[in-house]
Amino acid sequence: METARSLHSLLLLLLLPLIFVLVDARSSSIDAISAFYQTLVLNEQKLPLMDMKIPATDCIFHKPRVEKETATFEMKERDYCSGNIKHRDKNLQDRLILDEIHVDSLLSRFKYATSLFTPHDISDTHLPLTLGTSLQTLNYLVTVRIGPQNLTLIVDTGSDLTWVQCLPCHLCYNQQQPLFDPSNSPSFVPLPCNSNNCSAFQPTAGGSGACTNGSSNPCDYEVNYGDGSYSRGDLGFETLKLGNVSVENFIFGCGRNNKGLFGGTSGLIGFGRSELSVVSQSSSVYGGVFSYCLPSTETGSSGSLTLGAGDFSNFRNISPISYTKMVPNPQMSNFYTLNLTGITVGGLKLVVPRLASSNGVLSLLDSGTVITRLPPSVYKALKEEFERQFSVYRTAPGYSLLDTCYNLSGLKQVKTPNVKLHFEDEGEMSVDVGGLFYYVKSDGSQICLAFASLADEYQIGIIGSYQQKNQRVIYNLKESKVGFAGERCSF
Ligand SMILES: *[C@@H]1O[C@H](CO)[C@@H](O)[C@H](O)[C@H]1NC(C)=O
Ligand SMILES: *[C@@H]1O[C@H](CO)[C@@H](O)[C@H](O)[C@H]1NC(C)=O
Numbered sequence: 001m002e003t004a005r006s007l008h009s010l011l012l013l014l015l016l017p018l019i020f021v022l023v024d025a026r027s028s029s030i031d032a033i034s035a036f037y038q039t040l041v042l043n044e045q046k047l048p049l050m051d052m053k054i055p056a057t058d059c060i061f062h063k064p065r066v067e068k069e070t071a072t073f074e075m076k077e078r079d080y081c082s083g084n085i086k087h088r089d090k091n092l093q094d095r096l097i098l099d100e101i102h103v104d105s106l107l108s109r110f111k112y113a114t115s116l117f118t119p120h121d122i123s124d125t126h127l128p129l130t131l132g133t134s135l136q137t138l139n140y141l142v143t144v145r146i147g148p149q150n151l152t153l154i155v156d157t158g159s160d161l162t163w164v165q166c167l168p169c170h171l172c173y174n175q176q177q178p179l180f181d182p183s184n185s186p187s188f189v190p191l192p193c194n195s196n197n198c199s200a201f202q203p204t205a206g207g208s209g210a211c212t213n214g215s216s217n218p219c220d221y222e223v224n225y226g227d228g229s230y231s232r233g234d235l236g237f238e239t240l241k242l243g244n245v246s247v248e249n250f251i252f253g254c255g256r257n258n259k260g261l262f263g264g265t266s267g268l269i270g271f272g273r274s275e276l277s278v279v280s281q282s283s284s285v286y287g288g289v290f291s292y293c294l295p296s297t298e299t300g301s302s303g304s305l306t307l308g309a310g311d312f313s314n315f316r317n318i319s320p321i322s323y324t325k326m327v328p329n330p331q332m333s334n335f336y337t338l339n340l341t342g343i344t345v346g347g348l349k350l351v352v353p354r355l356a357s358s359n360g361v362l363s364l365l366d367s368g369t370v371i372t373r374l375p376p377s378v379y380k381a382l383k384e385e386f387e388r389q390f391s392v393y394r395t396a397p398g399y400s401l402l403d404t405c406y407n408l409s410g411l412k413q414v415k416t417p418n419v420k421l422h423f424e425d426e427g428e429m430s431v432d433v434g435g436l437f438y439y440v441k442s443d444g445s446q447i448c449l450a451f452a453s454l455a456d457e458y459q460i461g462i463i464g465s466y467q468q469k470n471q472r473v474i475y476n477l478k479e480s481k482v483g484f485a486g487e488r489c490s491f
């Protein structure tokens, strides 16, 4: 009896640590589960822009916020400037088609650019600069002050020159705001074609490089976009006001011939990698750093675009910032190229030779592409693993380039596996649930994993804007690195 009891106590003593270990394991596995899964709340009311007509006055945004060596701009989807909205489902479906056109022209430019670097092709012939951009997939706008005017512009990280429609205008599309009028701005100075600045910047701006009609002629530029849109005009200096800071002698394009799908905006602001981009031209103030947070498409939601990093305390990130380096890409030097080295789905690492430890998929980080494109072998592995972990839900037919689709109609919320993209060094982007699925039908009866396959295994990958939602994405041009952190985007 006595021995039985002490044996019992002994057993209890021996088991006690084990019980604690078990309890510990349980609580940490709960944390682990929340790192592996997210909850998707399906709520039709929160879906964006249901056939809503948005007043064009919304084309002017809040004034920028200035804090500790940074200026933060409100950033909205371009629908907020167009003054009219198509039926939402139709709109989202059209965007996928435009996204394919955009990627096709981007990739064809890549091939073309490669051939440019073979020695016999280098010549003095004038090549108009064509961007791989289909403008309708460039979805985000900011308002900046150029000279005396506030102008709302399309944000593009894939090009460098900032341009606005300019008076006198030979050909201008309709815009919501008054046209930029240089004659009304004491700070406007045209760049003559024989100036150092013209010869320094004109090649990037796609100008003719000639002073055909005497040295007092303006320094011309020409940008052509992949969908046939273009802007042509001449370069000038102007004062660009960014927050409480003025960038004097900012070189920009005064567009006299502009045609295409620019919505109701006043032009485009270039955040590319070259000397001509607004990041480079403001680097003495903002250190060559900018970042953005793209909002998920809920009615009225705003994101933000920040110049400068300050001491980072201005960012509202909810997870730590992780960095990866920018990979040099001479063929597309104005784009940001990263080295994608791994993908995990619900905590499980995909096993694909293209993502083996000694490899990596070169990928453009592109705000002008909507849906992320991966090499066929990598996409196939992602699709299979996602389908395996999401198999309790009813599948739905594919739509356009998307082929991993579900019918979630009637469900209130759904647990989804986390998809994380890993980049060289410690860079890690955890795709927010708002950027995981593309709603082909707003009632949830056809929602698709928002990733797609490239046509060819060795084409360059693209990290699209959809997956970048609710992320603080930081571009540091001085240190050639890109950072990611989770954030609930707002202004
Ligand atoms: C431009 O916007 C600023 C606020 O950012 C405002 O103070 C100013 O009055 C506006 N100017 C014009 C001409 O609209
Ligand atoms: C801009 O505002 C910041 C923060 O208020 C301040 O530190 C900085 O000196 C200001 N810069 C100028 C040029 O006014």
Ligand SMILES: *[C@@H]1O[C@H](CO)[C@@H](O)[C@H](O)[C@H]1NC(C)=O
Binding pocket: 196, 197, 200
């Ligand atoms: C542009 O012109 C200004 C004034 O002549 C000069 O200080 C500056 O260095 C020039 N920039 C370039 C890139 O040539």
Ligand SMILES: *[C@@H]1O[C@H](CO)[C@@H](O)[C@H](O)[C@H]1NC(C)=O
Binding pocket: 212, 213
């Ligand atoms: C050159 O100048 C003449 C006279 O000002 C003008 O008629 C002609 O169109 C100009 N040519 C070009 C290519 O700008």
Ligand SMILES: *[C@@H]1O[C@H](CO)[C@@H](O)[C@H](O)[C@H]1NC(C)=O
Binding pocket: 327, 339, 341, 357, 358, 359, 360, 361, 362, 424, 425
């Ligand atoms: C991509 O990263 C992998 C793993 O670190 C490395 O082996 C590979 O050389 C990198 N590729 C490029 C082009 O930098």
Ligand SMILES: *[C@@H]1O[C@H](CO)[C@@H](O)[C@H](O)[C@H]1NC(C)=O
Binding pocket: 396, 407, 408, 409, 410, 445, 446
């Ligand atoms: C989706 O599922 C519902 C049942 O929950 C069904 O009524 C509907 O027809 C399905 N829609 C499609 C497009 O398959």
